Amino acid sequence: MGQRLEESHPLSLKDNCLIDRLIEIEDAGVACVKIEGRMKRPEYTAIVTGIYSKVIKEHRRPTDEELLKLEAAFSRQGFTQGYFDGTRKDMFGVRPEKPDRDTEKLYSAARRSYTDSEARRVPITIYSVVEKNKPVTAVAFDGEGNHVTVFGATPEKAVRVAATPEALNEQLYKTGGTPYYCRDVQSKVDPELYLSAASVNELRRQLLTALSDKRAEPPARRRLPLPEMPTGRGQIADPVTVYQVRTLDQLSPELAAMKPEYIYVPLTELAVDMTPVQPFIENGTKVCAVMPRVITDDQEHQIITMLEKVFQNGVGEVLAGNIGHVRLARRLGMRVRADFGMNAFNSYTVDMIRRMGCLSATASFELRLAQVRDMAKSIDTELIVYGRLPLMVSDQCVISHSTGGKCSCQTPAQLSDRKGSVFPIVREFDHRNVIYNAHKLFLADKPEDMYSAGLWGIRLLFSTENARECVEVAKCYKGQGDYRPNVLTRGLYYRGVD
Ligand SMILES: [Zn+2]
Known part of the structure; x- marks a missing residue:
């Protein structure tokens, strides 16, 4: 483009x-x-x-x-x-x-x-007191609960012109070039004392600087005891394999022959046709329906109809990426697995997902593998270890916009960035689009890292792969074949996020 x-x-x-x-x-x-x-x-x-x-x-x-x-x-x-x-x-x-x-x-x-200028938005009030043999005192209030007091020079005895409250007020009013404007200035000045203009200017400067410092102080923080760390289950050395597909076309008898413990298939696809999952079921693979990432209120009914249909066809589990969707599936008596959208980023989130009654949690792909390993896993925890990670869900059908309004979104499209990376865009439920990462996450050559993370399951996430590629990837993760993506990424599993 x-x-x-x-x-x-x-x-x-x-x-x-x-x-x-x-x-x-x-x-x-x-x-x-x-x-x-x-x-x-x-x-x-x-x-x-x-x-x-x-x-x-x-x-x-x-x-x-x-x-x-x-x-x-x-x-x-x-x-x-x-x-x-x-x-x-x-x-x-x-x-x-x-x-x-x-x-x-x-x-x-x-x-x-x-x-070029500082907008003066903060109203302040200044009080000052000038007394014999004492440093001049000035106080500023900002009306937000902050006030500061500063002390200036000690006034001298007036020789010719004595300081007056009016003259002092006028000088203190001058807050140009600062974020403050004076709502009110009041000064109490003893008679026959002298203050140089320079000393008053200095006093005002100090006062406003002190006020800015005060306003910049972080508010006092509450300190509460940390909730007790959830306890994890024992380490699992032999995680189950999960294949997640995006379309029924990706499901082949060859892939079924790999005998994954689970396949995750979009609900919208399963509701159309259950035939392609039959070979998997016959091989002992369990099927879990993936709910759309976004479901608006007016689409709930449609989704419930689909859930009922697949439930009747023997699919008892759904993968939900959103707390709101858990309720939808539960209403029908289906059991729920928590997808990456539930942001299981630490032991507490995993435990919260357990307390919600989910069957499993998906560890966030923004974690480092070491963090995944160290997380207390109070329920079965899986991790996406292969595939293009989704970057964004668009409410708009980007694909039809890029083809002049005609919706051809059954065929994936792509966006490219300035560096020439190509990001596939595919259609989701109701013409929403998912934009996937240009690079494929790949960890098949790092089995020791995957298997030592204490995971219940490792998930291969197929997005734009065709059926043959799905099989090649699956084999590669079983230690067979020499598949390697053209451009691969380790995601954040070694880098982490700050
Ligand atoms: Zn479309």
């Missing part, structure tokens, strides 16, 4: 209904409207929040000029109301590879607006 696919269009000010709504909710007493510029350059955020907040505060519609700026700041490709009214068609914009000159101009103006 010559163009890069952008995230969804932002909400539009163009349509009158949105601005009416914003005014409406503000009138209804909503004090805060969140204007979001996710993953955007600061310049973009400055332009968008600047215009939006002005328009909302002034209870008016944006001017033509403001609209032009908004469009330029985004990608000149328009906006959507989709998030509000639910019509989520056409949520993609395409940004040209090179930003054009006008936009760059607009951006640099926006950049100047926030780099």
